[in-house]
Amino acid sequence: MTDPSKYADPARVTQHELERLRRRAGAEPADPDTRLLFARKLLDCRQVDEAILEIRAVIAMFPNHLEARKLLEAAHASKVDRKAAR
Amino acid sequence: MLRSQQEMRLFGQRYGAIFVGLAIAAAILIVLLIRNSPRAQGPTSAVDALRQVGTDWILALIIFALLGITATAAAVTAYSYFATKEKLAKVQTTAKAILESLVGGVLTLDTDGGVTIINRAACQILEIDSAPPYPDLDVLPEKYRPLVGLIRKALDTRQYVQDEDSVFVNSRNEHIVLRTSISEQVDEAGERVGIVVLVKDVSNLVTMENELRKRDRLAAAGTLAAGVAHEIRNPLSALELNLRLLRDEVTGLCPAGGDIEGYFEILSAETRRLNRITSNFLQLSRAEPLARVRVGVHQAVTQVARLVNREAEEKNISLVLDLVSGDPEILGDSTKLEQVCLNILINAMQAMPTGGIINVTSCIDWFDGCKFVNLAFADQGVGIARENLPRLFDPYFTTRLDGTGLGLAIADRIVTDHGGKILVESTVGRGTVVKVCLPMADEDARGVKESVA
Numbered sequence: 001m002t003d004p005s006k007y008a009d010p011a012r013v014t015q016h017e018l019e020r021l022r023r024r025a026g027a028e029p030a031d032p033d034t035r036l037l038f039a040r041k042l043l044d045c046r047q048v049d050e051a052i053l054e055i056r057a058v059i060a061m062f063p064n065h066l067e068a069r070k071l072l073e074a075a076h077a078s079k080v081d082r083k084a085a086r
Numbered sequence: 087m088l089r090s091q092q093e094m095r096l097f098g099q100r101y102g103a104i105f106v107g108l109a110i111a112a113a114i115l116i117v118l119l120i121r122n123s124p125r126a127q128g129p130t131s132a133v134d135a136l137r138q139v140g141t142d143w144i145l146a147l148i149i150f151a152l153l154g155i156t157a158t159a160a161a162v163t164a165y166s167y168f169a170t171k172e173k174l175a176k177v178q179t180t181a182k183a184i185l186e187s188l189v190g191g192v193l194t195l196d197t198d199g200g201v202t203i204i205n206r207a208a209c210q211i212l213e214i215d216s217a218p219p220y221p222d223l224d225v226l227p228e229k230y231r232p233l234v235g236l237i238r239k240a241l242d243t244r245q246y247v248q249d250e251d252s253v254f255v256n257s258r259n260e261h262i263v264l265r266t267s268i269s270e271q272v273d274e275a276g277e278r279v280g281i282v283v284l285v286k287d288v289s290n291l292v293t294m295e296n297e298l299r300k301r302d303r304l305a306a307a308g309t310l311a312a313g314v315a316h317e318i319r320n321p322l323s324a325l326e327l328n329l330r331l332l333r334d335e336v337t338g339l340c341p342a343g344g345d346i347e348g349y350f351e352i353l354s355a356e357t358r359r360l361n362r363i364t365s366n367f368l369q370l371s372r373a374e375p376l377a378r379v380r381v382g383v384h385q386a387v388t389q390v391a392r393l394v395n396r397e398a399e400e401k402n403i404s405l406v407l408d409l410v411s412g413d414p415e416i417l418g419d420s421t422k423l424e425q426v427c428l429n430i431l432i433n434a435m436q437a438m439p440t441g442g443i444i445n446v447t448s449c450i451d452w453f454d455g456c457k458f459v460n461l462a463f464a465d466q467g468v469g470i471a472r473e474n475l476p477r478l479f480d481p482y483f484t485t486r487l488d489g490t491g492l493g494l495a496i497a498d499r500i501v502t503d504h505g506g507k508i509l510v511e512s513t514v515g516r517g518t519v520v521k522v523c524l525p526m527a528d529e530d531a532r533g534v535k536e537s538v539a
Contacts, residue, residue, distance in 0.1 A: 061362055
C-alpha cells in the first residue's frame, strides 16, 4: 500500500514539470510507464481525480498491470483521506 | 498349464532313459527265471538239480540287486523331481515378482487374442481386475479402442509398433498418455506363439517435455523481445504523435462530417494496439532476478483481492476468500506472487460477463515429503473448452479478441520459478478452477502445522 503522506508536499512538483509530463503522456498514450509517471505527479499535485482517470486508462489497456492497480488503490485511499481531513 | 508341461518335459528328458533301461533288464531276467525254473525243464539229476538251485539263487540275487538299483534310482529321481520342482517354483516366483514390480504394464496374448499374462501395472493402467480369468480384448472399455486396434493389427497383420503414444481419458476424467510397444512372442523352436504388449503411462513425462518446450519458447521469445520490441515501440510512438498532428491539420482543412475522422480513429486505435502488443511483449521478456524472501501467501492474495474488488463490484462479481488459518509463507518474490494472483483473478473476472462469485480458497498439503500451500481460484465463468486446456499456458494463446494471451503464461512462469505448479480444471458453461501449488518455506511449515493442529 502506498503511503498517502508521500504526496503531502505539492510544492516539490512544479507546474512546468507537470505540463512536460502531460505532453509526454499525450505523445505516448500506449506507454504505461509514462502515463503512470504522469499520474504519480498528478497525485503529488493533489489532482487526484485526473490521476485516477489516467490510471484507469492504463488499466483499461493493461488489466494485469499490478503497479497501476496499486497506484489506483493509493489514489482512492488518498481521496478518502482528504475527505476525512475536511 | 505351461508349468506342468515344462516339468514333464524336463523329467522325461533326464530320467526316462534310466527307467526304460531298468524296466527292460528286469523283464529279461524274469523271462529267464521262468524258463530256467525246474517245472519248465522237466525231471533232472541231483547234480543238475543242485546246479539249478544255484542258478536260481544267482538269478534271484541279480533280480533283487536290480530291484534295489531301481528303487534307489526311483528315490533319486523323486528327489531330483521335487528339487527341480522347487527350483522351478522359485524361478516362477522371481519372474512373477519382477513382472509385478515393473512400472510399465506387460500383457502377453496368444495368437487368438486371449490374454495369457497381465501384470499389476497393466491392470492399473487399463483399469481392469487383476485376478484371472483375464478379460477378452473386446470387453475392454470403449476408451481403449485405439490400443485394442494396435493389438489386433499386430495379431492379424504382424505389424508391430514401437513407442506409439495414444491419449485416453481415465475414469477419474484425467488425460493420460499411454506409450505402447508391441513385439512378437516366440517359443524355443522360434514358433510364433503370441505377442508381448508393453504399455506405460507417460503422462508426466509428456507434461515435462511440453513444459521444457514451453520454456524454450519463452526463452526464445524473451531474447527476441528485448531487441525487437524496443525497435518497434519508438517508431510507433512517433507514428502516433505525427498521426495526431496530421489529424489536427487535416480536420481544419476538410469539411466536418466526412469519413476522414473515422479513418484517423481507426489508424490511432490500431497504432495503440500495436503499441500495447509490444509493451506486453516486453513485459513477458523481462528477465528480472527472483527475490527469495519470506512472503505471506494469504497477504498477497488479500492484497490483490482488495485491488480488484472495486472493479469486481462494478461487474456484479463477489470475491469470497476462504483461507486456511495463519499465513503460510513461501520463499519468493511478493510482487511476482501478487502478479500471479492478479492475472488469475483478472482472467476469472473476464470469464464472467454476467457476474457471479469467485471463490478463493487455500489449504496446506504434503507432496513428495514437501509441504505445499495450495491456492484455488474458482470462478463461475464460461469455462474453457477441453481442446484448449493443453495450450492455456502458451504465450499469446487466447480465446478472447482483446486478450493478449500472456496473463497465464506469465503466471505459470512465475510459479514455476518458485518451484510450484499451476493446474487448471474447467467445465464449459460451469466455470474454471485454477490451482496454484507453491512449496512452503521450511521453518514456516512447522508453524503452520502447529496452527492447523
